Amino acid sequence: MKPTRIVIIAKAPIPGFVKTRLIPALGPDRAAGLARRMCEHAVHVAVDADIGVVELCVSPTPSDPAWHQLALPDRLIWSDQGGGDLGARMARAAERTIRGGESVLLIGTDCPALSATHLREAAHALHEHDTALAPTADGGYALLGLRHFHPLLFDNMPWSTETVAFETLCRLGRLGWTVKNLRRMHDIDEPADLKWLPQGWRSEADPFVPG
Structure with a gap:
């Protein structure tokens, strides 16, 4: 049975570079602050x-100074996403991991609802299924687990649209791969999503929630 690696696709919390769709509500500095908290x-x-x-x-x-400000555990492997669109960067990480003999769970940093229990459930699902998918309410997904690699799952995908999860499932069907669907979650991309932040993050004193 292949081991499973969790690969987190992340942007550094640099104002104006990350969480740009939240800037109208939070401003660039507070949006970056929230990105930092979600990444950690x-x-x-x-x-x-x-x-x-x-x-x-x-x-x-990984050598960029922006990463030095995060409180992260030592037990991490660091890698560079490289160039290209989101699909190209995810595909590169997935293919490298799978060719190395591991299954992969690809996740981002935008879904605080994604828990350790969900990750363990997805890893266990890959013992019996080719893939695992945790969809999000906006039509994307918070997790994609894979035992095999195929570029069809990443090439020319309409990223950041409401059809990403559906299109991914359609492509999995074309490949004939089995999929375990996990429960739907909410990620934090738009100002309207801020209400889905964990309760402890939404107190009146929290600097991330707009007044």
């Missing part, structure tokens, strides 16, 4: 899941 949360959840190697696949490169 995602990494700690992945480590707590304790299912295998946790890799932080980042943009800009």
